[in-house]
Amino acid sequence: MEKLSRNNRVVAITKILMENPNKIVGLNKFSELLNAAKSTLSEDIVIVREVLEKLNMGKIETISGVAGGIKYIPKIGEDKAREFALELCNLLKDDGRVIPGNIIYMTDLMYNPEIISTAGVMLSSCFQEANVDYVITVETKGIPLAYEVARNLGVQLVIARRDSQVTEGTTVSINYVSGSSGRLQQMSLSKKSMKAKSRCIFIDDFMKAGGTALGIKELLREFESELVGIGVLVDNTEFNKKLVDEYVSIVELKVVDKGSIMEVCPSKTFA
Amino acid sequence: MEKLSRNNRVVAITKILMENPNKIVGLNKFSELLNAAKSTLSEDIVIVREVLEKLNMGKIETISGVAGGIKYIPKIGEDKAREFALELCNLLKDDGRVIPGNIIYMTDLMYNPEIISTAGVMLSSCFQEANVDYVITVETKGIPLAYEVARNLGVQLVIARRDSQVTEGTTVSINYVSGSSGRLQQMSLSKKSMKAKSRCIFIDDFMKAGGTALGIKELLREFESELVGIGVLVDNTEFNKKLVDEYVSIVELKVVDKGSIMEVCPSKTFA
Incomplete structure (x- = not known):
């Protein structure tokens, strides 16, 4: 040439x-x-x-x-990160996001590549020094974000399923208690999906009480592996007694009125 | 500055x-x-x-x-595309991929960002001229690939769920028949997830008879939208009577013996 x-x-x-x-x-x-x-x-x-x-x-x-x-x-500047977090707050404040069950509809944001690629850089840069082997998530809404974090960290993505699938071969399933609803839930992971003694981070869309994160921790124990970090897009701070100690979020949210008024601001990490 | x-x-x-x-x-x-x-x-x-x-x-x-x-x-050269397709064939030929039920274990490939980002460029370039509004997939294994295609095309990702979720608000559910097993299956999509009169492409990990693709077509009809393309990573050509006419795949595969020997080669598009 x-x-x-x-x-x-x-x-x-x-x-x-x-x-x-x-x-x-x-x-x-x-x-x-x-x-x-x-x-x-x-x-x-x-x-x-x-x-x-x-x-x-x-x-x-x-x-x-x-x-x-x-x-x-990959990294973005502090100014740009703050600007993005504020923009996300504005998107979340939008009326009509609170749907029956006092749930925040966020699917459009979680499946928007422009938003998720920036959020992915922000979260991955929090775990750059953590020597991560895998990024793990539970299906479904957090998958694009977890994928972006895995790509940025140059590691494999792992997805725990809600129920065991024939396409996954032999699986390990655990039951865990949702911290917000108190209901028993299940997740399962293919035996083939990770090597023992791995260091993993858990990425998800939303953190309430942290029951899912605790479930992941337990699931990883079955794989002789360790949860070394947690990152979410949105932290619901109404649940102020979290079941996990350390985690990173991009924005914090509070449903003030059981309807539409919400308090939402950038998290401490990105304020 | x-x-x-x-x-x-x-x-x-x-x-x-x-x-x-x-x-x-x-x-x-x-x-x-x-x-x-x-x-x-x-x-x-x-x-x-x-x-x-x-x-x-x-x-x-x-x-x-x-x-x-x-x-x-985004685009990759023909040589690089062919090289990638051949590499993927080698990965698929690996012994131990055929798991009980005569199923090919592909989860590790579908969640590998290095593989999925290249495959994403290859598939998205097939639909560059299709004026796509949304990329749609069904949970779970095809999500990272569908996300990459959506990101490359600069459009929103849409994910149909296997069962309707409270976090999705009002949903539309359809029943469809799996073309390979003949079993009745369900998928559902949030009413909020797309605008009417949209042009969509369906991206998935694996094509057998094409029943899921047909289901997506019907689901989109409920949203007054149109399926304008289909792309998969792997096409199982043992099912030679497909329920859909046109689709793009990266590699073609045949489980020759109900065990481990497989015939696998790049698809016509990337050979």
Whole structure:
């Protein structure tokens, strides 16, 4: 292939890194694709790194050694994160979201790629240092968000099912008590879905009392694995006695009146 | 903000475009963020466009007019697509994938962001010209793939549930017959989930006889909407009388022996 100019190479490098968040990309890959010497590419990478950092668009880490290369870590600036959290608050305040059962209709937000991709970057950056092996969620509404977090962290997604499915092979099922309704619920996970001794984070759409998170913790114990973090889009702070200690949310919400008036604000993490 | 050099600006432009696939980004946005004149930015964009096209990494379209700007269209080259399809075949040939019930265990692939993000680009590029309003799937295994296709096409994801949920508000439920097992099944969708007169594509993990796709078609009719395309990761060609005419798959599969030997190859679209 013909030689590319620096302007051209930095575009390609940016694109490849963005497609492989938290994965080590060896200089060889760039070298083959862009027909450039490693020393030249190293200079290109410095440019990409500097501009991403300057514009709060993520980090590039260098990993040395035989299996070395560079790694793109998705991140958004504090200002942009706050702005997004406020925007989410406005969307949630919208009349007509409270549906029978005093439930907040959020499906449209959870399935909106524009919202979920930004929320995914915000939550994944909270767990960047947690050495995560898997992102786990329970079907269904949290799946796109959990998927984005898994993609950003460069790890596999795991989805616990409400009932065991023939397509999952041998499964482990547990019963747990919903912290808000007190009802007994079930979730199950394929034996094939994770290696023992794994570190997992649980991602979901909504946190009430935290019963589901506690259930996940117990389910992971059956896989000799550990829950090392919890992240949700919305935290319902009316349930102020949570069953889990530490978790991250993007916004906090309170249904003030059993109808439509709601108090909603960015969480402490993103305020 | 200080002025950035051209090689800095092209990095930022690439990043912003990639984060907003199939969304029109106005030049104003770049102009504010990068503190550069529109004429300068236009030259930058030419560079980004040319290198992406040269490396088969996607297209940039210019939309003129008041609401104009540029739009990034994800795409991968034919060679890379074929290579990916072949790799997927190898993964599927792996012994131990056939589990009781003559079912292919594919959960690990469907929840692997590296695989799903590439498959998402391949399928979305098949529907780029279809004027899609929504991507629809049925829970659960196809959700990450459907989400990727929706994100790439810049549209909302819609997920039909197996049973109606209180969190979904008023729902419409239909019964349909599974084309492979002949059993009656149900799916339901929130009334709030889509506007009437919409054009939808259905994305799923696996196609057997196409009963689910037919069910989706009927469900969409209840929403006065239309199914304009179908895309799946794996097509089981043992079921050679499909209930739907047109669909796209990435690989084709045949369980030759009721055990482990499988015939699997890239689909015609990606061979």
